[in-house]
Amino acid sequence: MGDFLLCSRPARAALGERLSLAVRAEVERLGFTVRVLSPLAWLIVWGPRPPDLRKVGPWTLIGDVFDRRSPVFPAIEDQAPHAWDRKLLARIWGRYVGVLLAPSGEAAAVLRDPSGAREAVIWNTHGLTFIASDVPDGLVKTVADDWRISTSRLAAAVRNPLVLGAALPLDGPVALLPGEMRDLATDETHALWHPSDHVHRPDLITLRPPEAAARLRAAIEEAVNGLASAAGAVGGEISGGLDSSIVAAALHPRHEVRLWLNATGPGPGADESRFVDALEQRLAITATRFERRRSPLGLAALEAAPQRLRPSLAALDGDFDQTWADHCSAAGVQALFTGKGGDGLLIQPASPAVFTDLWRLRGWRALWSRDLVRLARLNERSVWTLVSAARSWRGPADPAPGELSLFTPFDGAAPRHPWLNEAAAWGPAKTVQVLSLLQGHGLHGASRLTAAVDVFHPLLSQPVIETCLGLSTPQLTLGRRDRALARLAFQDRLPPEIIHRRSKGELTAFFGRMIADGLDDLRPWLLDGRLAALGVIDRKGAEAALTRDALIRCGDYPDILLAALFEGWVRAWDKRLER
Structure with missing residues (x-):
């Protein structure tokens, strides 16, 4: 996924004009092509599939933008603050950052799309305003000369990487959360989209399994079709697991796929070849297979990991990423589809926490649900153990340290991501689902693979996110197994070996x-x-x-x-x- 950097200067400042011209000259000296948006704002883009621009109403959207197939608009009055902008986020989806230009031409507001696929960072220096998804190495000292590493936020993030999405471990820039808009005149930030707005959506939690499965399948197909339309030559990952198989089934045969890639792990626990065989036969496709090499996490690998505005959780296995990148480049693939993110959003595993969610929804009526007995049997617990846990749950607990901790004790209360402020009302399984969404934001980070091709994670796109948040966890598990609704939704497209698979690759x-x-x-x-x-x-x-x-x-x-x-x-x- 390509990146962008936008520079805006104030309307009435001669010094700002001279500084903007000086920065622009340095940008051009480094080989970037400048695109003028207005007399006061200009933009550069770079990387694989550099982002496009699209005008929607007053907003200039940078990145991939698609119209929603069946938008569900928030129930707000047209006269309410930011009503039009909130409805915009319901009418479109994609991987974009929006910039609102004032009549004079300077940047007046910024918004980040709800999926969080593209970074949105804002800062001011020497009277200029910058909005970016990243900063090229050669420009850091020019446009970010007053930044510093924040030791406190770094210490919090390394202990709990999920808080990394809430703030950068840098002092100077301000990072938007997915779905947020920032008014640059007042420096106020507004949440136009929040997970809690979609949890247990009334139009979804009353659906029976066949209807819910159809809605889930439609959301996944909408995401896959939209993203596939944005790229030319497409490749697909097939691991042999359910999530990547679902994405493959949504891709093929509607879209031409130039390369199907499968990595075989060492050892019997990581060998999923028989499931890949079954998928190949069912979809009539052929995968290019390679074995994951066991290379040490040595100095060369540590120093080669790409680094951007945040530590990238996608860069943990650089040698593996490089092998994927080499295969994609050899086949001329511009964008690679993965099934990452599906485990958490589609609910795996079907743990006792699913019944606690049901208890939060129905109270004592949950005792008459067939899900209680099914979940107790599945998890080898007694019914009364599940009921007791449901009655005593009060909210998510902070992660516990391991037996041997590398990190010094945190001074003060551990920070919590603002998306979890309302988690006590959802239940533990739904909270884990939102936590998995936060973890999924890290999958959009830089790696050796993303430096070569654009990487699409359709199961982490807005249509799928909103559908999975809107459905209850008992619906998504059908009260008896992990990702059961997803299995039902694609049972006609996938082989029985994958639909009924209970094991998981182990690395x-x-x-x-x-x-x-x-x-x-x-x-x-x-x-x-x-x-x-x-x-x-x-x-x-x-x-x-x-x-x-x-x-x-x-x-x-x-x-x-x-x-x-x-x-x-x-x-x-x-x-x-x-x-």
Whole structure:
């Protein structure tokens, strides 16, 4: 996915004009082509599939924009503040950032689309206003000379990456949440779209399973068809799992797919070839297969990870991404479809928390639901255990630290993402669904793959997000198994092996070996690195965790991978911000 940077100057400031011209001259010297939006604003774009511009009403939308098939408008009066803008977000969807230009030509407001696929960051420097999804390396010292790394936000994000979506670990720029609009004149931010507006939507939670399945399938097909229309040569990931198979079934045969890619993991737990075989036969397609190489998480891999405005959770396995990028480039693929994000939004697993959600919706009437017995049997619990847990649940708990913690204790209360402020009213399974949506925002980050091709995650697009939020978790699981509604929705397009599959590919051992084989580089990278110098990493705890014995005993792989990723991000931004 390509990026953009927009520069706007005030209408009545001679110095602003000179500064804007100076920045523009530096931009052109670096090889960028400037597009003039008005006498006071100009724009540059870059990367794979640089974003297009589309005018919708007073807004200039930067990126991919599609009309909704069946929009559901918010119940607000036309005279209410920002009513037109809120209805706009119901009428269109895509991967875009909107900029509102004042009559004079300067930028007056910015909005970010509800999917969060494209970053939207705003800052002021020397009288100029910048709006961007990223900043090219060569321009950082020109347009962001007063930025600093925020140690407090960095420390919070490395312990709980989900808060990373709420604020940048940088002092200086302001990042919008998905669905937010910022008035640049007043510096006020307004939430035009919020998950709570769509949770348990009245028109969806009353649907019977066949009707709900049809609505879910229509949303997925709308997302796939829209995104496929935006790119030329398309490729698709097929892992053998349900989510990528659903996306493949929605793509084929309506859209021409130049390359189907399948990566086989080492070991029997990661080998999903028989499910890929079944999908190939059912859809009459042929996949290009390759085996995931086991390469150590060494210094070369750590330094090669691309770094942008936020640490990118999509860059955790660089060698794997590079292999995907090479295959796509060889086939001339411009955009690759994945099934990422489906696990959480479609509800996996069908845990006892699903009954707690039902209890929040129905109260004592939930005792007469067939879902109670089904979920108890599925999870090997008693009915009364599920009822007791449902009655006692009061809200989401903060994540607990692992047995061996790499990080120093957090000073003060751990921050919580603002999207979770109303989670106590939803129930635990619906809360996990929203948490998975926050985690999905990280999948849009930079990687070696995104540097080569555009990567589409249709299951994380607005039509699918709103449908899955609107349906209850008992509907999505049919009260008896994970992602049951999605299985019902695509049962006529997928082979029985995938529809009825209960296992899941397992790569935990793979990542454990990748870390263990790279310990000679990883230990000094973390123990003598910037996070340790800033006090974010507990050096004594890290020394204990970064051994083969500790990896075998505790398996704290996610913390180690996150620490390595964040360490690379801090080192990269230290260099960019050097004076």
